[in-house]
Amino acid sequence: MAELLLLFLAGLIGMLLRYIIKGEFDIGQLYILLMFPLGILFILIIDRCVKKKEREQPNLGEENELFNGKNVLYFVSSVELLLLRK
16 A cells, blocks of 8 residues: 555656656546555555454454464465475
8 A cells, every 4th residue: 555655656746847847747647646546545445344344253262363364374375385395
């Protein structure tokens, strides 16, 4: 998300410099540039929905706490690596 904001600011500065130096302004480029903040909003909405869904799930107990989030991804990746080695 921070990358999108950084790209938006870099593009905005680039368009501003182009307008100041060359006197050219392209509205199409501005529309493309405005997609970055819209992407940030889209990611925030999805993130909130996922967090809300996670809060609504009941606690599965201590035995299942090992396999959540990054641990599952690491576990699956480790198993895939073991299978690929054979």
